[in-house]
Amino acid sequence: MKILSKEQIYKADQITLKRQQITSTELMERAATEVFNWMHSRLNGAPVLIRVFCGIGNNGGDGLVLSRHLVNHGYNVITYVVNCSNERSNDFLINYERLRQASKKWPELLKCESDFPEISPDDIIVDAIFGIGLKRPADDWIQRLFQHFRKSKAFTLSIDMPSGLYTDKIPESEDAVVWSHYTLSFQVPKLVFFLPDTAKFVDRWEVIDIGLDQDFLNDAISIADYIGKPEVLPFYKIHDKFSHKGTFGHVLIIGGSYGKIGAVQLASRAALVSGAGLVTTFIPKCGYTALQTALPEIMVMTDVNDDFISNIKVDQPFNAIGIGVGLGTHPDTVMAIESFLKSQKTPLVIDADAINMLSSHKKLIQYIPELTILTPHPKELERLIGKWKDDFDKIKKVKRLSKKYNLIVVIKGFNTMIILHDQVYINSTGNPGLATAGSGDVLTGIITGLLAQGYEPLQSAIFGVYLHGKSADLLAHNMAYQCITASDVIDGISNAYTDLFVQPEISNESSYSNGSEN
Missing domain, CATH: 3.40.50.10260 (YjeF N-terminal domain)
Structure with a gap:
């Protein structure tokens, strides 16, 4: 709309x-x-x-x-x-x-x-x-x-x-x-x-x-578009009956540090559940056993370092890469990310500590591929673009960043915004249940999973944010907001997909009403 x-x-x-x-x-x-x-x-x-x-x-x-x-x-x-x-x-x-x-x-x-x-x-x-x-x-x-x-x-x-x-x-x-x-x-x-x-x-x-x-x-x-079911339904890709796991792309999730391997687990599982055919992770050694045990469906590569990533070596091609979840900001990790970004042309989703690195090491942003998707929460966004006077000023600064580097920026929050150049897309789904640990890691996984399946970067960002929020909205029918966890949101992605094809009940209500299903 x-x-x-x-x-x-x-x-x-x-x-x-x-x-x-x-x-x-x-x-x-x-x-x-x-x-x-x-x-x-x-x-x-x-x-x-x-x-x-x-x-x-x-x-x-x-x-x-x-x-x-x-x-x-x-x-x-x-x-x-x-x-x-x-x-x-x-x-x-x-x-x-x-x-x-x-x-x-x-x-x-x-x-x-x-x-x-x-x-x-x-x-x-x-x-x-x-x-x-x-x-x-x-x-x-x-x-x-x-x-x-x-x-x-x-x-x-x-x-x-x-x-x-x-x-x-x-x-x-x-x-x-x-x-x-x-x-x-x-x-x-x-x-x-x-x-x-x-x-x-x-x-x-x-x-x-x-x-x-x-x-x-x-x-x-x-000046902006409000995104509901009618806007995202045309994005949906139907699976051909002769498809195989290679058809739906191979995701690489890079992240994790001592005590934060769970972030990689959440992002990896979300990528799988969103439809990616294959998921590989690159993590420090300390997370190997935990990740292989928690997610037998994924493949795990490890750094030479036990507690943090210091040297990213991946020899095979991937369809999409998500980077930053649970990563930490150790100086060696910063150097590893710089070296990695310099060699990348694969579509990227950058989140969390990888965004903080872009903020504190400004030269890194020039290395990321065009149409990379950034998914900052408000504090990460402030570090990236500086303080803003008000929300109009914030949007103006994000547009300037997006145009300068040809990036897609997801401004997370209620009514999450997706910005590409002067285009602004406002998401209609989501609720306070998403204000929980790991929710952002799940969003990174969903968007990266969609990218790997061949969705265009802007589509991946818009559709991923919609599915993430719709999962939480459907969960809230039977759960209190306070009880929703990031793992629950992953479990709800299937229902979010199914809901795309559910016809709304006949009503006098408009299709668009803040706080109701859209």
């Missing part, structure tokens, strides 16, 4: 008006009616008090249309106009008059803190104050209104965007934004829904199709 900039959304609106020969008022009616339909299908006439807070622009106009439909269907509604300024948009004024004709109650005007209504935790708040066009922080008294919403503990539904949240920068204060329980986003999700700095304002979200011009949406170059 595409994620577009606010400028592209504005353009989509204008093209829709022109091509469909409708007015902006008619498009507003269509959009807000979809919000009403969403609410009505869930409330079904329930005797709850709905408080609709409207700004004086087009987002407020949406709120006025919604209020009118709610009134016409017998709901208990109080509408408020948050008097941000004395200038009203034309569509706001049109729908203000329409609401007045439909309701015996005039919208209540809020001009200062003393006008704030008492809000019960049992009420529903509809936030239709500011939309995507916000350019500066709300006035202090409006920020206090947002805080009033939050203190009330009432369920808060935002139309298109939580008010006070920008599409393209981080808010100055968390008190200057509505903390929304549910956001109904028009046509496409917004990038800020997925960033660590701003996702807290969007507890759950759903896309509402408001009928914007489909040709424009199809042709638009997205």
